[in-house]
Amino acid sequence: MGQKGSSNSSSSSSTTTNSTYNNHSNTSNQTKTTQSSNNSGNNNTSNNTTAAASTTTTNNTSSTTNSVKSGDEMEKLYAKYAAMDVKDPDSEDDVDYIGTEGLLKLAEDIGINPEQRIMLIMLYKIGATEQYKVKHKEFVDGFKRNNCQSLSDMKSKVSSWEQPITSNNTEFKKFYVWCYNYSKEPGAKSMSCEMASATWRLLLSDRYKKINEWCDYIENTYKRAIQKDSWDLFIDFVHNVGDDLSRYDSNDAWPVIVDDWCTLLQKKQ
Structure with missing residues (x-):
């Protein structure tokens, strides 16, 4: 609990409103596998082993491909929104993030109101750390951690993040x-x-x-x-x-x- 009798220091931050800024469900890719069979008695073991290895290879390849596709989409989305704010190329700290304009466009594309609490809840859920900015890792890893690997996922999931928080x-x-x-x-x-x-x-x-x-x-x-x-x-x-x-x-x-x-x-x- 707080201690009484201490005076609060002044902050130099400027007056602003906190309308955070002015104003395919998670795709499950199923891999089809085909098992070979051979009625020949001596070749059964060999064929089954080959079929199992083929199935494993197919599954692993499909899983890797799906992962890459999902990752590629998030990277493309990040690049799209990050490009909407002017950056200073001479400053390493002023390049790799989505700024105000990008976040407003993201909110519009997802279908949430940037002037309502859901915007802050989205930023909280993905682990944003600085006002009006979402860094590269925060965007890609943050949404992935919340089972969002595409814009379609965001549209279907983000609006549902508020109720579990506000009800508890x-x-x-x-x-x-x-x-x-x-x-x-x-x-x-x-x-x-x-x-x-x-x-x-x-x-x-x-x-x-x-x-x-x-x-x-x-x-x-x-x-x-x-x-x-x-x-x-x-x-x-x-x-x-x-x-x-x-x-x-x-x-x-x-x-x-x-x-x-x-x-x-x-x-x-």
Whole structure:
């Protein structure tokens, strides 16, 4: 739990909305094998051995071919989306990734709204680590890890990733905690109150009835950067106290920001 009495440091990150960016099912390839048979008694063993070896070779070749085809499609998709953002060829760190424009096009092709929570959930599931960027390995390996090896797979699977996370508080907290490091400015120790507010609205609009009041409080009264400890514990407050202040105990180790918020709410009652 958080420690009370510490002040949050300011973040230099610019104001932005967190509408993450502005605005063949997994193909199973079956290998057909043909087994040779020979009625000749002396050749049965030899023929069966040959047929088995032929079948194994055919299966292995088919499996390898299918794997290559799947890999090739993901590489082609990566190259397509990565090419949509202007890169600096003189910087090794500014070449190998899909940027904002590519991600917007990816969302359009998959059929998800980049301004909704599902966009962040997709990025969480594939292991993206930096806001507005998906690196080569994150894209190819991340989607493959989630059984997506083609655009068709993505279309059929990605939209289904939200419900298992939002319906389970433990899984949702893992996603929520990931959002902090993903959403803050790279290298920053804290998240700006503007970014935190926008991200909270996106993540918790269906989990906390007072989310808009909370975000107004953060933007207009608190006006300081949000530390990770405060961010992480706020989801515990939402899940354990939420709208029912009778479940709030000031003796619990809530961060100061939450205690001040509850004091404000109690005064309004």
